[in-house]
Amino acid sequence: MKKIFPLLVLCVIFFASCGAADNSDAYRPYTVALHVRVDMLVANMHALDSSQHELIPADGVIFSGYVAVAVGETVFDVLQRTMRDERIHMSARFTPIINEAYVEAIGNIFAFDAGALSGWKFHVNGEFPGISASSVELRDGDVVIWAYTLDLGRDLGATTW
Secondary structure, eight states, rough: TTHHHHHHHHHHHHHHHHHHHHHHGSSSEEEEEEEEEHHHHHHHHGGGGGGGHHHHHHHHEEEEEEEOOTTTTEEEEEHHHHHHHHHEEEEEHHHHTTEEEEEEEETTETTTTOOOOOOOOOOOEEEEOOSGGOOBBOOTOEEEEEEEEEEETGGGGSSSS
16 A cells, blocks of 8 residues: 555646646636727717817827736726726626626716717627627637727627617
8 A cells, every 4th residue: 555655646646737737728818909999089079069079089099008818808807907907987887687788988988978879889809799898708819999989880880789
C-alpha cells in the first residue's frame, strides 16, 4: 500500500493539471472594441433642443476604445461597466424576469430627445441582433457600436428594432 499511495497522488496531480490547462481560456479576458457615437445628431442638430447642442461632440464620438471582457459578459454589461469607469453618464432600465435591458441615455443624450423614433441602438460586428443587449454575449475580437438613431435604427442600416 505504501508504494501505491505516492503513485496514486502523482496520477491525481497529473490529471488535475491537465484539466486545469484545458479550461484556462475560460478565465482569460477577451478584448472587444467599443464605440459610442452620435453621428446622426451631428448631422441633424436641428432635431435637438438648442440647450443640448453642447452635449454633442463635434466628431460624434462619446467613447471609442478597447475593453477587456470576461467570458459570459454581455453587450450591456460591457457598456454599463465602461461608462461607469469612464465617468460617462448612462441611464438604463432592466427587467429581470425577461433579462432585458433598455438603454435610456448615454452622455446625457436620452431616447426621444430628437423625436419620437430616436434612441440608442447597438450592433455587433456590423449586425443588429434585434434582441436586448443583455442577451448578447461577447467573444474575443468583437466590435460593438452603440449609435444614436433618429428613425428606430433605419437611418443606421437596421432592419429590426
